[in-house]
Amino acid sequence: MRQLKHKRDTWGSRLGIILAVAGSAVGLGNFLRFPVQAAGNGGGAFMIPYFISLLLLGIPLMWIEWTLGRFGGGFEHGTAPGIFHSIWKKNRFIKYFGVIGIFGPLVIFIYYLFIESWTLGYSFYSVKGLFAVVDQPSMQAFLKGYQGLESNAFFHDLWPAYIFFFITFVLNMIVLRHGIKGGIEILCNITMPVLFFFGIILAIRVLSLGTPDPARPDWNLNNGLGFLWNPDFSALKSAKVWLAASGQILFTLSVGIGVILTYASYLKKGDDVVLSGLTAASVNEAAEVILGGCIIIPAAFVFFGPGEIQAIAKQGAFDLGFVTMPLVLGKFPLAPVFGFLWFGLLFLAGITSSVSLAQPAIAFLEDEFDITRQRSVKIFGVVSFFLCQPAIFFLGRGVVNELDFWGGTFCLVLFATIETILFAWVFGMDRAWEEIHHGADMRVPKIYKFIIKFITPLFLLTILGFWIYQEGLPVLFLKGASDADKPYIFWTRIGLIGLFTALAVLVKIAWRRRAREEEKKLL
Numbered sequence: 001m002r003q004l005k006h007k008r009d010t011w012g013s014r015l016g017i018i019l020a021v022a023g024s025a026v027g028l029g030n031f032l033r034f035p036v037q038a039a040g041n042g043g044g045a046f047m048i049p050y051f052i053s054l055l056l057l058g059i060p061l062m063w064i065e066w067t068l069g070r071f072g073g074g075f076e077h078g079t080a081p082g083i084f085h086s087i088w089k090k091n092r093f094i095k096y097f098g099v100i101g102i103f104g105p106l107v108i109f110i111y112y113l114f115i116e117s118w119t120l121g122y123s124f125y126s127v128k129g130l131f132a133v134v135d136q137p138s139m140q141a142f143l144k145g146y147q148g149l150e151s152n153a154f155f156h157d158l159w160p161a162y163i164f165f166f167i168t169f170v171l172n173m174i175v176l177r178h179g180i181k182g183g184i185e186i187l188c189n190i191t192m193p194v195l196f197f198f199g200i201i202l203a204i205r206v207l208s209l210g211t212p213d214p215a216r217p218d219w220n221l222n223n224g225l226g227f228l229w230n231p232d233f234s235a236l237k238s239a240k241v242w243l244a245a246s247g248q249i250l251f252t253l254s255v256g257i258g259v260i261l262t263y264a265s266y267l268k269k270g271d272d273v274v275l276s277g278l279t280a281a282s283v284n285e286a287a288e289v290i291l292g293g294c295i296i297i298p299a300a301f302v303f304f305g306p307g308e309i310q311a312i313a314k315q316g317a318f319d320l321g322f323v324t325m326p327l328v329l330g331k332f333p334l335a336p337v338f339g340f341l342w343f344g345l346l347f348l349a350g351i352t353s354s355v356s357l358a359q360p361a362i363a364f365l366e367d368e369f370d371i372t373r374q375r376s377v378k379i380f381g382v383v384s385f386f387l388c389q390p391a392i393f394f395l396g397r398g399v400v401n402e403l404d405f406w407g408g409t410f411c412l413v414l415f416a417t418i419e420t421i422l423f424a425w426v427f428g429m430d431r432a433w434e435e436i437h438h439g440a441d442m443r444v445p446k447i448y449k450f451i452i453k454f455i456t457p458l459f460l461l462t463i464l465g466f467w468i469y470q471e472g473l474p475v476l477f478l479k480g481a482s483d484a485d486k487p488y489i490f491w492t493r494i495g496l497i498g499l500f501t502a503l504a505v506l507v508k509i510a511w512r513r514r515a516r517e518e519e520k521k522l523l
């Protein structure tokens with residue numbers, strides 16, 4: 001067996017990896033994306049497909065990734081090319097499918113980081129006078145000014161946002177430079193409890209709102225919660241709602257993209273994955289449906305009403321979080337404090353996710369090229385810094401949407417499908433079942449043997465098919481994109497193809513290098 005010159009990092013404790021995986025999962029997706037998806041897809045109508053997707057996709061994929069990651073770590077492979085190759089040695093091409101497991105997280109990273117930095121900026125402005133802005137058009141102008149989309153009374157240029165981006169970027173690199181145990185684990189051990197503390201305070205505040213406007217008795221807390229929780233079975237027939245719900249499950253749990261594979265590769269052979277994986281998923285769901293569901297939606301409902309929430313959700317992915325929420329918080333006494341709690345919570349949620357998105361690329365350099373962690377982080381830092389720039393400067397030109405579409409949607413479903421099939425059909429379900437239960441603290445219910453083998457892959461293939469038909473093709477042919485945006489979208493795609501090709505070439509080089517070394521050893 002090959003041996004790296006540099007010793008691979010490990011997790012310091014079991015709680016450490018659970019909090020790190022939960023930290024990756026709990027992110028902007030829980031507090032910004034989930035409310036938009038839920039509100040935009042009819043509230044209660046969304047929640048049934050959401051929970052079904054959790055049981056049939058999210059939890060199985062969590063177990064699959066923990067198990068495959070730990071398995072790959074045993075061969076000193078922390079990323080999908082090496083892990084897939086270890087499962088299917090005879091297939092020369094499978095490692096290139098694994099490239100998606102580095103490419104996808106990197107693509108998400110390059111736009112996620114910019115959005116994460118807005119939350120740092122808004123935490124600052126919460127204390128420095130954001131709440132002097134009291135109406136929706138002005139708050140929208142504040143956001144657009146901050147994003148550099150227009151020059152207005154609030155901002156003349158992008159510099160303030162750029163400074164917050166730079167600080168966010170540096171903070172991420174500092175954590176990554178300290179590695180798994182000394183960086184990511186410590187970060188998550190500290191931030192996760194603080195995040196929950198902030199979330200609980202905000203949720204309690206919102207839950208004590210009652211009926212703030214007596215002239216509109218229907219706009220009350222009960223109805224606000226009911227908006228999310230009153231089930232609507234008619235939506236089960238809508239493919240669009242299913243796509244949105246299953247996509248949200250994959251995104252929020254950070255599964256189906258290679259990140260958990262990398263985290264789990266730092267486990268030891270006898271470490272439990274069943275209970276730990278389930279715990280991490282449960283922490284994420286608590287943060288999403290309880291905290292995420294108790295803050296923004298009911299708060300927006302009681303102040304803006306049901307019609308307006310849906311309209312806002314449809315206006316854009318960020319309006320609920322960066323426009324509506326500050327307006328709601330501005331109505332509270334101590335608004336700057338609550339504002340700071342809200343955006344601070346988002347920032348903590350964001351940073352524990354962005355470091356996880358960076359780790360596969362770093363682990364790839366460390367494991368496959370035997371480069372030290374410090375150097376790997378340096379290389380990653382320089383490359384990713386440049387890659388982040390188009391998302392910042394051409395946000396208004398559809399670049400972020402494009403990156404989110406390929407990285408945060410398409411790659412997620414595609415990679416999830418590939419790894420599930422590899423696990424259940426190539427690795428083989430009997431062997432897989434044994435591997436899952438190595439060192440396990442609880443047994444997976446037997447029905448999951450059937451689910452993982454048949455239901456999860458079928459479900460994923462169906463989503464993939466529908467998705468390509470309904471959304472993929474129109475987007476591919478730039479339907480609905482304005483003429484002004486088309487060149488930017490085109491160049492983003494060229495860039496993505498270039499990035500994928502570069503990673504594939506690196507895989508090829510790494511494998512050649514290894515083959516040569518092994519030959520040398522034999523001589």
Ligand code: PFF
Nearest residue numbers: 025027028029030252254259
């Ligand atoms: N789960 C994160 C969120 O909800 O914001 C986003 C994310 C992180 C997606 C890591 C994918 C991933 F691999």
